[in-house]
Amino acid sequence: MSHSTPALTEADRLMTVCNSCRYCEGLCAVFPAMELKRSFSDGDLNHLANLCHNCGACYHDCQFTPPHEFAVNVPGTLAQVRAESYAHYAWPKAARPLFARHGTALAIGMTLVTALFILGFVAANEPGALLTAHLDDARFYALLPHEAMVALFGAAFLWMLLAVFMGARAFWRDTGTPQTELRDHTQATLDAARLRYLDGGGMGCFNEDDQPTDRRRLWHHFTFYGFLLCLGATSLATVYHYVFGWEAPYTWHSGPALLGIAGGIGLVIGPLGLLSAKRARMQELGAVGFRGMEVGFILMLLITGASGLALRVLGETALLGPLLALHLGAVLTFFLSMPYGKFVHGLYRYLALSRHARDMRVALAPKR
Amino acid sequence: MAVWDVLVAGGGNAALCAAIAARRAGRSVLVLEKAPKFYRGGNTRHTRNMRCAHDTATGTLTGPYTGDEFMEDLLRVTSGNTDEALSRMMIDRSYEMLDWIQQQGVRFQPSLGGTLSLGRTNSFFLGGGRSMLNALYRTAEGLGVEIRYEHEVTEVEIDGPSFRAATVTTPAGPTRIEARSLVAASGGFQADIDWLKQGWGDRAENFLIRGTPYNKGSLTRALIDSGVRQIGDATQCHAVAIDARAPQFDGGIITRLDCVVFGIVVNKHAKRFYDEGEDIWPKRYAIWGRLVADQPDQIAWILFDAPNLEKFMPSLFPPIEAGSIAELAEKLSLDPAQLVETVETFNASVVGGRPFNHVEPDGNRTEGLTPEKSNWAQRIETAPFYAYPVRPGITFTYLGVRVDDRARMVMQDGQPAENMFAAGEIMAGNVLGQGYAAGIGMTIGAVFGRLAGQGAAAHVS
Incomplete structure (x- = not known):
């Protein structure tokens, strides 16, 4: 079968090798999924690539990795296919080049958006308000009224949802629009929530060398659950505001604040761990040309988490205004960049796990 | 120290x-x-x-x-x-x-x-x-x-x-x-x-x-x-028949072929030389290396037809494919007339009649053929036809x-x-x-x- 990119062509070659061997089938979901097929479309390969959690076990377990002439590097090749798949399915098409230049785009976006917030705060209020907002009862709403904040972030959020949905739909269609059932999604949710396949089949994952000492699963849990807690904080605050009429600022022991603090801590520890793991990582296991996207995503999460925590700690000082600009700048940049960067990995991986749950269920069902 | x-x-x-x-x-x-x-x-x-x-x-x-x-x-x-x-x-x-x-x-x-x-x-x-x-x-x-x-x-x-x-x-x-x-x-x-x-x-x-x-x-x-x-x-050694296109060293498991029982095996004279249905894989897996080693130029071809293509584990190299036995012989540089005769003789000798079951000896045999195929004998009749070239692959001495x-x-x-x-x-x-x-x-x-x-x-x- 011919393929649209060199990475997909290489992935197809490797699947032929791996399907003839199958020694790795106990390591993760990718190899059992591969065994269900003998030929692979682009969509199948993108499915397998997004099913791969890059634990690295098969690289060290394979008797045919370089320097062997068969040059089998499944995690590296699937990482390339996966990164390219994010761009391939992105909506609108015009945004696709953003993936390869994601780091630069983020840096420019972050600077611009934060600067605009600062300018906006200064222009819309009395001179000096930027540094005196902490003295105002309304705190940050003194700089940016609640309605304006909701309008701005609501719009960005909706755009993000739309773009991410369109990308996910394209991915799902390309993998054949599998007829999944609720139980498949339950399975996929459990698999994703536990990072079931980021454990090298039980032996542990690999990062910087051939020792299974990797801790990315832990760092990812900090990051992912930190992110969820922050989302929970915002959602709860929205309920407080609209349902109960309790307006921010909230005291540190209120629900939204506690969730936000816990989430913020996760979003600092997790990304720091992931960044350090990424720096030490064996080059062979990663994609080429997407470093900005990968590092940028983690950095955005880190800046969002750290600036949020800083706002909580320093919200009663003159730094409130500048920190607010930084935090809102980070969140807005994050929202806008979500459909065009590493964020989509979570969604595509979840969809791949759903299809996998369905495929295995059907394959293992008793034949009539 | x-x-x-x-x-x-x-x-x-x-x-x-x-x-x-x-x-x-x-x-x-x-x-x-x-x-x-x-x-x-x-x-x-x-x-x-x-x-x-x-x-x-x-x-x-x-x-x-x-x-x-x-x-x-x-x-x-x-x-x-x-x-x-x-x-x-x-x-x-x-x-x-x-x-x-x-x-x-x-x-x-x-x-x-x-x-x-x-x-x-x-x-x-x-x-x-x-x-x-x-x-x-x-x-x-x-x-x-x-x-x-x-x-x-x-x-x-x-x-x-x-x-x-x-x-x-x-x-x-x-x-x-x-x-x-x-x-x-x-x-x-x-x-x-x-x-x-x-x-x-x-x-x-x-x-x-x-x-x-x-x-x-x-x-x-x-x-x-x-x-x-x-x-x-x-x-004395562990020798199996592996894909002849494998590298001389370190081809490992992915060049092995598990498909002998699904068809026939011929040598460079386009003739069969051993009972392909003697016993189930993997019990007789390890005899084929030595059998091929005893054939001229130490090469043989496993032949089978379309319905069998996906019945066994895939391997690294794709099979050689042709629309007819004669055309397959051309591609394998075998004598087309002889290969057609070998296949036709084999097909005519197949008794069959029992359900095909490659997991255990199924009693589908040939009659009046030398060497016979004592199990899994099925006519090679549905195009396209396929062949894998095999050579002795030595695992260890x-x-x-x-x-x-x-x-x-x-x-x-x-x-x-x-x-x-x-x-x-x-x-x-x-x-x-x-x-x-x-x-x-x-x-x-x-x-x-x-x-x-x-x-x-x-x-x-």
């Missing part, structure tokens, strides 16, 4: 089991592996399971496989050509090997897709042989075993029944290493084509070697030349050193060596006079390796 307690030559399963056992007994252990790190471990890299006796099903084994049944299988595949006492001892010790090897960090999984027939008897390594090997190396290094790559033992200094020192070729030149005991676990000599030719003649030129090019048997040669008794002859039931080498005069032990392929010929049963090479390596390590450690104390 001026004098090591235990010197282990080799870096595969047998060597590491010996090194770990000796190190756990408190000895200083040096492992010398000829290959660079990536290619360490010889054929262990390419293995996937180990055959051990067990009385009950386990989490990864589907049912019991007693020592008696294991022994029966061994006697059958070797046609009784084995040292029965030694094999019985190995089988008895294989019971506890399942636990012991897992205590060294090795992990098992249920049998792989496409190998269901081995799910009861053989324990499969999670992640395959290289993963298993990596686990053993991690354990050995964690215990303080020293490992040196690109170090090949080429000569041994033996004083009567006692080992004194070894001459070792290293990247920095030759060196001499003294040790109080030696474990030879350096594999077979299958990568030394000249040595193979001593048994096989020029036929060996057409053999493919399934493992690394490093297994040349220099230590085997040195030991035999220094007074250790030889076992086996140069023609059986000629090696004689050992006793403590894994000690036996000297020319019949006396056991004082401090020299052997494990793995280098002494596999003690158990395997001929033939093979899947996973038994790893059993030989692990059981005799552990025994050799224990013996070497005990000798030093």
